[in-house]
Amino acid sequence: MRKRLVILGGGESGVGTAVLGKQKGFDVFVSDKGAIKPQYKEVLNDNEIEWEELQHTEAKILNADVVMKSPGIPDKVALVEQLKVNNVEVVSEIEFAAKYTKSTIVGITGSNGKTTTSLLTYHLLKDELNVGLAGNIGDSFALQVASQTHQNFVLELSSFQLDGIRTFKPYVAVITNISEDHLDRYDYKFENYIASKFRITMNQTEKDYLVYDADDKVIEKYLKENKIKASLIPFSIERKLEQGVYIDNNNIKLTIKEQTLTMPIKDLALEGKHNVKNAMAAAAVANLLKIRKSTIRESLSNFQGVEHRLEKVLKIQNVQYINDSKATNVNATFYALDSMQVPTVWIVGGVDKGNDYAELLPLVNEKVKAIICLGSDNEKLKYVFNGTVDVLVETDSMEEAVKMAYKIADKGENVLLSPACASFDLFDNYEDRGRQFKEAVRKL
Incomplete structure (x- = not known):
């Protein structure tokens, strides 16, 4: 008997998951309360995947073995609550797709800077590694797992995507910063949102890495109060660090294990303090994935910024x-x-x-x-x-x-x-x- 995969939301992540699910032998059904865009209908039809729009037919949803929910749908929606009462596993696209790849994963989250840091990290890696860019950005992770053979992935991850993970584990996790955001989805409790961001590291082991902003008081407080298994790689523009990335005489200085790298801030393509931090995080990831120093320096100096961000x-x-x-x-x-x-x-x-x-x-x-x-x-x-x-x-x-x-x-x-x-x-x-x-x- 084939397992039934139901997908709530017929957008980028939903359709990507549907294609991967079909490839892996699931009986797949896509349901969207709104209208599904024509290009996504075409993909679903080409792959002979059953779908509906402008409604959720409960009889076709509640009999699922596993449900992939679009990150835009809150957990408190009645249909999602009912699935949980019925003990149906509800996951995010990231959780579903990660089970079907052996690629090295870099997961990047944070209230701000995650898109720039993700694009910058991808830019630093792409010349030397076979790498895909997905998550909150570009083509869906699931679709890339289904159709391409990337040995590495850079994933931009929102708190909503992290809420839907169970076993997902990045080799390198990055938390750019944490400030109040999306509190309407977290009962207006900042601590719930903080905990959601830290889910990125919950399955990491001592062999994995957490790169984070050591100047961020919210992150520092959480790390003091909670045990994290991953090896910690901090970055800071306020103080020198024995291990990590910091500023020394207007240079970015990286020291991770025995590796060191120095680069003048004036050579960075992006301006502003926040972009210095984004560059530090990306450089730390590139170093952990053994990218050459010359490539890191060159890529940081020729990166084109992100549309809609300054x-x-x-x-x-x-x-x-x-x-x-x-x-x-x-x-x-x-x-x-x-x-x-x-x-x-x-x-x-x-x-x-x-x-x-x-x-x-x-x-x-x-x-x-x-x-x-x-x-x-x-x-x-x-x-x-x-x-x-x-x-x-x-x-x-x-x-x-x-x-x-x-x-x-x-x-x-x-x-x-x-x-x-x-x-x-x-x-x-x-x-x-x-x-x-x-x-x-x-x-x-």
């Missing part, structure tokens, strides 16, 4: 427009504001995820000349920032926000889109928000 769009009348739409939480916006060197018109707002904007007040006082709120509900922003800047205006479209910024900004200043919020009130996702910003700037 992306310089255009200079108009000597005003620099910067797209940081990927800043969907307060901590990411903190980094963005911190890196501004001239007075800045700040476009902020969207769907609040339980944000505490107060920690941005010192930076707003120092760097921000005007605030443009862009969201369907700006009350919290207005409450926190009223009185800190001379100009605070509300807009309800990207075009209007950009036109307003154009009027307010003077020569030599910046206009920064760094929303600190999710995008789903006015946009499809943060990419759509960033593209609309760039489009509106080009129309000025």
Whole structure:
């Protein structure tokens, strides 16, 4: 009797898992409460996989042996609760696919910087290793396991993906940082979200590695209070480390076991303190996977940045427009504001995820000349920032926000889109928000 694999969500991870499941002999069924995109329907039909959209037929779902749930579906949904009552195993794509590969896995998580660190790590490895890039980024991990023979994988992992793992174990785990995010999915308890991030290391052994930011108080506190089996590789821009990666005389200095590497910060392709940390994490991974020092240095100096992350769009009348739409939480916006060197018109707002904007007040006082709120509900922003800047205006479209910024900004200043919020009130996702910003700037 073939085992039944039911997949909730017919997006990238769902369809990838369906293809891998079919290949491994499962009886596969894909169910999506929304509409499935035409390109995904084509893949499902080509592979003769049964699917439904715009509904969940419980009779076809509750008889599963294993369910792969899309990371966007909360655990508290009635259907998922019912599956758990029935003792049906509910896993993430990462958990399902990892069972079918013997590849060396690098897993990267964190509240901010995980996309840049994942892309940067992949960039450092790809010249010398056969490596795939997946997880929250690119083609699905499951599809790559089904169709390609990578000996190594770099996986960008969200807390939602980590919530669905049981036995998944990366050889190298990276935690870039932990700050309040997605608290609406974690009962508004920060400790639940922290524990979720640390699931990345829960199955690691002494032979595996955990690379982490030693300046992050949340991470440091967790490590003091909880036993971690993996070998710890810290990185820091605040203090020297006997083992790990740190700053010495404006050089990044890496010392891991007997290996050492030195590189001037000025040679890094990416600017900003947060990117120094991303580079440190990526360099540590590359060193652990035995990439040559010359390759690490060269790759760190020629890496092209990530779209929607402090992306310089255009200079108009000597005003620099910067797209940081990927800043969907307060901590990411903190980094963005911190890196501004001239007075800045700040476009902020969207769907609040339980944000505490107060920690941005010192930076707003120092760097921000005007605030443009862009969201369907700006009350919290207005409450926190009223009185800190001379100009605070509300807009309800990207075009209007950009036109307003154009009027307010003077020569030599910046206009920064760094929303600190999710995008789903006015946009499809943060990419759509960033593209609309760039489009509106080009129309000025």
